[in-house]
Amino acid sequence: MFYGMYVAVFHAMWRTWLFAFVLGQFAGLGVTAGAHRLWSHRSYKARLPLxxxxxxxxxxxxxxxxxxxTRDHRVHHKYSETDADPHNVNRGFFFAHVGWLMCKKHPEVFRRGKSVDCSDLLQDPVIRFQRKFYLPLTGILCFYLPSVLPHYMFGEGYANGFFVAAMTRYVFSLNFTWLVNSAAHMWGNKPYDKNISPVENAFVSFVAIGEGFHNYHHTFPWDYRTSELGWKINLTSIFIEFMAYIGQAYDLKTVPDHVVKKRMIRTGDGTKDCFDSIENRQAHSDHAHAHPEEVPYEEVFPHRE
Ligand SMILES: [Zn+2]
Ligand SMILES: [Zn+2]
Structure with missing residues (x-):
């Protein structure tokens, strides 16, 4: 296995690596724009083709x-950092990263998980179809096609296709997603809510195409951008905005700037997001001093159950 990987890594064509990279972006969007921002949080709506x-x-x-x-993710948001959180970061980096997938779920995850409503998901025929044919669909799309397409497109060997475009790409994209649950719950700053474990982490945002602004995301989970910084290091937001431009996505939810700023004053750790410019920082703090009053609960959580 490792020998096969070694051979593939040093002998695969650059086209196969490029193909693997592009597939990785598509797979990433299937998680970030699909499973996460569309189905878990309903932060925008999508037409059937999308x-x-x-x-x-x-x-x-x-x-x-x-x-x-989606069910695991909704439970993670509702019961973050408790025994009912499927990847509770209080059990350590390894558990939050991948360990949670290797052992039985804590009984609290099942008990509390029952209170999280996921009935809307099964009303979507696209989700029902995927669930029914999941094994053949993933077998073909995640492993078979990435292995053989490089051969048909530009004459790559099957083994190289398998080890690079299927396996290496898969291992990287799994780890990039898992970093959101581990690193983005441990290492970074908390400009929006210092009382929770999720943080802003630039590296995770980069590799997880926009999902590392995790302190913002846990504070305002219904915002389709998962960040207040727009397109910056956020391929997923660019993709959703492009889909809105061609009419495939609509009802994109955001949080008004003044609500974000007020929340930062009330519960933030006083730092600014790692990507924000000095000018913005100055403008924000001027704005902050102009409105030091407390924000009503409803305004901060307009969509909270
Ligand atoms: Zn989320
Ligand atoms: Zn999280």
Whole structure:
């Protein structure tokens, strides 16, 4: 296995690496724009063709079917950092990263998980279809096609296709997703809410195409951008905005700037997001001093149950 990987890594064509990289972006979008921002948080709406594309991208990622991924994620948000959180970061980096997938779930995850409503998911025929045919779909999309397509497109060997475009790409994209649950719950700053473990982490944002602004995301989970910084290091937001431009996505939810700023004053750790410019920082702090009053609970959590 490792010898096969070694041979593939040093003998694969650059086209195969490029192909693997592009597939990795598609797989990533299937998780970030699909499983996460569309189905878990309903932060925007998508027409049927886009939902089908995202479902197929999601099969390419092979990270459990959409129903299961979304259920785990909603439970993670509702019971963050408790025994009921499927990847509770209080149990350490390894557990939050991958360990949670290797052992039985804590009984609290099942008990509390029952209170999280996921009935809306099964009303979507795209999710029902994926769940019904998940094994053949992921077998073909995540492993078979990435192995053989480089051969048909530009004459690459099957083994190189398998080790580079299927396995190496898969291992990287799994780890990049898992970093959101581990590193982005441990290392970074907390400009929006210092009382929770999620942080802003530039590296995770970069590799997880926009999902490392995790302190913002846990504070305002319904915002389709998962950040207040727009397109910056956020391929997923660019993709959703492009889909809105061509009419495939609509009802994109955001949080007004003044609500974000007020929340930062009330619960933030006083730092600014790692990517924000000095000018913005100055403008924000001027604005902050002009409105030092407390924010009503409803305004901060307009969508909270
Ligand atoms: Zn989330
Ligand atoms: Zn989280």
């Amino acid at each position: 939902r089908i594309v995202l479902m197929l991208f999601n099969c390419l990622a092979c990270q459990n079917d959409l129903y299961e991924w």
